Each structure stands twice: as structure tokens, then as C-alpha cells.
Amino acid sequence: MIPPYLAGRDREQSILSRRLDKLANGAPPGTHLILYGPRGNGKTVLLEWSLRQARERRIDVVDIGLGEAAADDSQFRGSPILTRWMRALGGASLIGAGIRWRELPPSRTAAVIERRARKQPLLVAVDEAHTLTVKMGRALLSAGQRMQRSGIPAMLLLAGTPDLPRHLNSMHVSFWDRSKRLPIGRLEPVAAGDAIRIPLEDGGRSVAVDALAEAVRESHGYPFFLQLWGELLWDGCPEPSIAISCSDIDRLRPQFRRERNLFYADRYDELDRADLLPVAEGVATEFADTERLTRQQLKRVVRSSLEGEGIASDPRSVTNAIGRLRDLGYVWLVGQESVAYFEPGIPSLMTYVEQNRG
Ligand SMILES: Nc1ncnc2c1ncn2[C@@H]1O[C@H](COP(=O)(O)OP(=O)(O)OP(=O)(O)O)[C@@H](O)[C@H]1O
Ligand SMILES: [Mg+2]
Missing domain, CATH: 1.10.10.10 (Winged helix-like DNA-binding domain superfamily/Winged helix DNA-binding domain)
Structure with a gap:
């Protein structure tokens, strides 16, 4: 879900907008785009923002999240659902039938996407792209490159964890060379403050300068934590006439840290594994x-x-x-x-x- 206020991504948003404007005018966007960065920095948010911008410009979109749930992937193989899904992929709408991206036949999928892009400018967004299988990745990246060479107005927008560049490079070196990479890191302090303050103010609340600085300090400009503070302050300080103060931060800090530590426990396990x-x-x-x-x-x-x-x-x-x-x-x-x-x-x-x- 796009946060109530998307802070500190002006540069990325303007790069994305320029490319979408080109696409909307029927021109190829120049290069494909790759968003990569540590978990929780806001890659999916930027991807969703781009999809919304594309739709507003009447650009056709194919939106595929790799992590999407299917009870059991194998049950869909060769099933009528796959056929329906392929039809949906080729048509104007994409109805997720509970199929994972990795279950689609790579070359057929790429061909369907190319056909679709010949009809109307197309944005293909792939989230969690670091989990693309080599076969699917190659099919997709090659299709992207063919479309680029033929001047077809289509763009791939891939988002994933920091190993995405390495993963794509290992699949398709020339695609990688001709794509623009946008590293998505933490937010600068002012933008981090805005991420907390602006949604609160939009909802009629106010927050004291020192209290905001404290929440920002505690978050280290990390978007996932900023979002967490925003929610805690919204729920924990429901009286609009009283400005949120440092004592509110102190009161809510244990709750913040509990949630933060849960998240860290997962990161710790990853390092351990x-x-x-x-x-x-x-x-x-x-x-x-x-x-x-x-x-x-x-x-x-x-x-x-x-x-x-x-x-x-x-x-x-x-x-x-x-x-x-x-x-x-x-x-x-x-x-x-x-x-x-x-x-x-x-x-x-x-x-x-x-x-x-x-
Ligand atoms: N620029 C931003 N301004 C305000 N909030 C943001 C911003 N970017 C991300 N967030 C918030 O931070 C949280 C994490 O964002 P998101 O899920 O997009 O991260 P991600 O990089 O895709 O993480 P993952 O790699 O785990 O998928 C979300 O709650 C989101 O609303
Ligand atoms: Mg994500």
C-alpha cells in the first residue's frame, strides 16, 4: 500500500515520471528500470506508485508480484487456470488466479507480453525480482531488449533486494548494461520527519519539533520504522488538540522497540542461516x-x-x-x-x- 505521504523520493519519482510520459506518448522510454535496496526501504511502494501513475496516463500495465500466494504451485501446472491466466495476461486485464510468476511458461509469457505491448504502451512491473528463475528472467529480459530495439513503447520495472543487480547481471549482461539502476536507501532526516509529520498533520494532529526529531532519530531514516512510528503516534495520541510531545515518544518507545526487535529477530536469523x-x-x-x-x-x-x-x-x-x-x-x-x-x-x-x- 502506498503510504499516506511518500517522502524523500523526488529524484526517483521524477525519473519514473519522465519515462512514463514518454511511454504515454507512444515512445520507447530509453532504458528499463531497476529498483534495488534493503528490505523495508520502499521499493514496493515506488513500484505501486508507478503503476498508479501509469494507469493515470492510460498506459497498460502488467503487475506481477513474485511472492503471490498459491496454495500449491504444482496443482496449477497445465491446468485450465494457467490457460485462463495466460489469456488474461494477453488481454486488457490481469486477474490473479493464484498463480505464481515462477509457474508461468517463460517463453510463452514473454511472447504474450510482447504481443500486448504492440497494441498499447505497456509497463511491466515485477516485484521481488531477485527471485526470478533464470529461465523466466532471461525470457523476460530478452523480450524487454527486443522491444527496446524495435522501438516498442514498453518498459520493464524490476524491484528487489540488494542482490538483484548481481542476479540480473548473471542472467543477461547486456540487459543489465542498458538499464537504469536506482538504489533505494534510507531517507534523509528532513524527508524522514515529513514521512511521520505530514500524515499526522493531514489528519488534524500536530507534533512538537523535539518529539519528531526523537522519532526520526530512533528510526534512522528507515521507512519501515517511520511508518511504524506514524501508526503508533496516530493510535496512541488520539487527542487532536494536544500536540504530540517527547513524553508521548517515551511512552510509546517500548512498543516501537518490541516491534522493531521482532523485525530484527528475522534479520538475525537470516544472518545466522x-x-x-x-x-x-x-x-x-x-x-x-x-x-x-x-x-x-x-x-x-x-x-x-x-x-x-x-x-x-x-x-x-x-x-x-x-x-x-x-x-x-x-x-x-x-x-x-x-x-x-x-x-x-x-x-x-x-x-x-x-x-x-x-
Ligand atoms: N518514501 C516513503 N515515505 C513514507 N513511507 C514509506 C516510504 N517508503 C516506504 N514507506 C513505508 O515503509 C514500509 C516498507 O515499504 P516497502 O514495503 O515498499 O519496502 P520494500 O523495500 O518493498 O521492502 P521488501 O524488500 O521487504 O519488500 C511500508 O510500510 C511503506 O508504507
Ligand atoms: Mg517489497
Whole structure:
């Protein structure tokens, strides 16, 4: 669901809008688009926003979420439901019949999408695209490229976790080269404040400057947590005539932290399953004193954490471990400046890891 106020994504929204304008005018948009970033940063929200913008411009849309539920995928194989679904995919409407994207026949699906794009400008949105199977990914990306070459007004918009770039690159190098990548990171403090404040104000509430700053600080500009604070404050401070104050933040903080820690428990398990906890802890300790690390600094930390655990720390293991930490969004590469650097995906997750390893 699109949040009541979509904060701090002006740049991304203007890039998306420009491409959708081109599409609406029957022109190919130039490149396809890839949104990638750690969980909870707002990729799906931007995808949904784009779909709404596309519909407003009368652009045809195919909207596929890979995680969509089907009770048992295998039961649909070769069934009449699949036939119906393929028909829907080729037509003006797409009725989800409970089929997962990975259950569709790749080349037929790509052909149907191409046919559809020849009739009307088309936006194909694929969420959770890091789980695309190689077959489906290749079929889809090749179709995207053929349409681009033939000047057909169609655009692929793919969203997924930080390993999406690597995943797509491994499937189709030239598609990757000709796509625009938009990293979706955390929000800057002002935008983070807006994400909490504006929906409250729109609903007739007000929030004191210091209280807002505290909620923003606690959220680290992480959209999922900002949304959580917004909801807690809305439900927990129902009296419109009284401005939300720091004592409200203090009162609601335990509830916020409980929910946050539930989320962190999942992230912790992910790190554990990937055998990354010792390295994650070493990185957390380093980030306790600094907000950013260069590539070299991160390598040094990872190497010494691996050595500390008696694990081989050859250059390959170090690079591998860093790659997996990036894929999970534990660290996030920020690259706009001449020297790229890493920052924590979410700073307070680092503290959580340290505490739980202790
Ligand atoms: N720019 C934003 N302004 C305000 N709230 C936002 C913004 N972006 C995301 N949110 C809120 O943050 C939460 C997470 O967003 P979303 O589900 O889009 O993240 P995601 O990157 O798709 O995560 P995942 O990888 O887990 O699918 C949602 O509740 C959403 O409403
Ligand atoms: Mg999502």
C-alpha cells in the first residue's frame, strides 16, 4: 500500500515520471528500470506508485508480484487456470488466479507480453525480482531488449533486494548494461520527519519539533520504522488538540522497540542461516565508532572477524562474506561520491546483533 505521504523520493519519482510520459506518448522510454535496496526501504511502494501513475496516463500495465500466494504451485501446472491466466495476461486485464510468476511458461509469457505491448504502451512491473528463475528472467529480459530495439513503447520495472543487480547481471549482461539502476536507501532526516509529520498533520494532529526529531532519530531514516512510528503516534495520541510531545515518544518507545526487535529477530536469523553472525558482529563493533567505512576498511574488519573465528580469511572468503552482507542489506554501498563507502543497512540492527551475540 502506498503510504499516506511518500517522502524523500523526488529524484526517483521524477525519473519514473519522465519515462512514463514518454511511454504515454507512444515512445520507447530509453532504458528499463531497476529498483534495488534493503528490505523495508520502499521499493514496493515506488513500484505501486508507478503503476498508479501509469494507469493515470492510460498506459497498460502488467503487475506481477513474485511472492503471490498459491496454495500449491504444482496443482496449477497445465491446468485450465494457467490457460485462463495466460489469456488474461494477453488481454486488457490481469486477474490473479493464484498463480505464481515462477509457474508461468517463460517463453510463452514473454511472447504474450510482447504481443500486448504492440497494441498499447505497456509497463511491466515485477516485484521481488531477485527471485526470478533464470529461465523466466532471461525470457523476460530478452523480450524487454527486443522491444527496446524495435522501438516498442514498453518498459520493464524490476524491484528487489540488494542482490538483484548481481542476479540480473548473471542472467543477461547486456540487459543489465542498458538499464537504469536506482538504489533505494534510507531517507534523509528532513524527508524522514515529513514521512511521520505530514500524515499526522493531514489528519488534524500536530507534533512538537523535539518529539519528531526523537522519532526520526530512533528510526534512522528507515521507512519501515517511520511508518511504524506514524501508526503508533496516530493510535496512541488520539487527542487532536494536544500536540504530540517527547513524553508521548517515551511512552510509546517500548512498543516501537518490541516491534522493531521482532523485525530484527528475522534479520538475525537470516544472518545466522548464512553463517554470517561472527562477521556481522565484527562489522557492528566497527560501526559503533563510525558512520561509514571504505571498501578497504570493511575488508580489514571482515578479515579479522573471520580470523578471530578460526575461519579461512583468504581474499575470496572476505569478498564472499562482504557480498553476502550486502545481499542481505546488512551493509549498504553508497557510491555518489568519488570514494564509495559502506554504511549500515540499519544502524540499530548492528546494536541488536552485538547484544544478542553477547
Ligand atoms: N518514501 C516513503 N515515505 C513514507 N513511507 C514509506 C516510504 N517508503 C516506504 N514507506 C513505508 O515503509 C514500509 C516498507 O515499504 P516497502 O514495503 O515498499 O519496502 P520494500 O523495500 O518493498 O521492502 P521488501 O524488500 O521487504 O519488500 C511500508 O510500510 C511503506 O508504507
Ligand atoms: Mg517489497
